[in-house]
Amino acid sequence: MNNPVLSSLLPVVLLVAIGFIAGRAGWIRAEATKDLANVVFMVLTPALLFRTMSTVHVEQLNFKPVAMYFVAALLLYALLFVWQKRSRRAAVLALAATFGNTLTIGTPLIGLAYGQAGLVTLFTLISLHALILLTLATVVLELTVAHEQAAAGALSLRRMRNTVLTAARNGIIHPVPLPIIAGLLFAQTGLVMPDVLDRPLQLLGNAFGPLALVLVGATLTQVKVGEQIRGALGLTLFKNLVFPALVAFFCVLFGLTGSTLAVMIIAAALPMGSNVFMFSQKYEVAEELVTASMAVSTGLAIITISLVMALVTRWVT
Numbered sequence: 001m002n003n004p005v006l007s008s009l010l011p012v013v014l015l016v017a018i019g020f021i022a023g024r025a026g027w028i029r030a031e032a033t034k035d036l037a038n039v040v041f042m043v044l045t046p047a048l049l050f051r052t053m054s055t056v057h058v059e060q061l062n063f064k065p066v067a068m069y070f071v072a073a074l075l076l077y078a079l080l081f082v083w084q085k086r087s088r089r090a091a092v093l094a095l096a097a098t099f100g101n102t103l104t105i106g107t108p109l110i111g112l113a114y115g116q117a118g119l120v121t122l123f124t125l126i127s128l129h130a131l132i133l134l135t136l137a138t139v140v141l142e143l144t145v146a147h148e149q150a151a152a153g154a155l156s157l158r159r160m161r162n163t164v165l166t167a168a169r170n171g172i173i174h175p176v177p178l179p180i181i182a183g184l185l186f187a188q189t190g191l192v193m194p195d196v197l198d199r200p201l202q203l204l205g206n207a208f209g210p211l212a213l214v215l216v217g218a219t220l221t222q223v224k225v226g227e228q229i230r231g232a233l234g235l236t237l238f239k240n241l242v243f244p245a246l247v248a249f250f251c252v253l254f255g256l257t258g259s260t261l262a263v264m265i266i267a268a269a270l271p272m273g274s275n276v277f278m279f280s281q282k283y284e285v286a287e288e289l290v291t292a293s294m295a296v297s298t299g300l301a302i303i304t305i306s307l308v309m310a311l312v313t314r315w316v317t
Contacts, residue, residue: 019217048205053183108209
């Protein structure tokens, strides 16, 4: 298979389809998906992230493309937040349009398409992705809630401050950025990981991609789109196509080229991440719309990522 888009995307599609079929057939029950998600998130993810970054020196990292990614994300977030009348609903929907599934779908996809070098670029983004975007969303939501409470005479500045500080702390002490930071620190020591430790980490890391993608497919069977289809399609348009176009604009504007440019654009084209749903639940707003949007965004990602990757592949080569 010589086409780079098909060779990297087709295995992803097939594994998601296998998970979907297994979920429909009842081979993976709804209760089991939670346990599988914990295995992926708490065991396989740290192993993959730590091992990948344990041989990377800080001077090899390029934060310029990551900065351009966040410039685009913050701009789109601000525009949607203002457009949707600066409410709790607006804050959650703006997060849905900018926060992607960089780990579960992005990692195996970028690994297949761009190898170890692409993963280093992606993991540099992932190390800051949740910390910046989720902390931003928390601050905006807490300020919005505080404004509502002030109008009702029930403002609690201490509650808002504590929530924001907790969000920032949890963004660092977390199964995603923590092993990245630990791996980078290990790499700076110049030590070589003994094979007796490196081999198990390699096996765990290799299991991440297939299991994570099968889990995505199984989860899709548990979501009902229903009456939210119109709004879900609108959010999907912003997340899967508008956001990567905006990232491409800023990256090209500041002179990025090659595989680094490609990884940033494809990362922006990834479907919505599950953290958005947790925010909608916590703040009790747009829960049905966000749930439906995650399903539509993930389902249509097969088409939209294929389009983005085809354009990027032709553009950067």
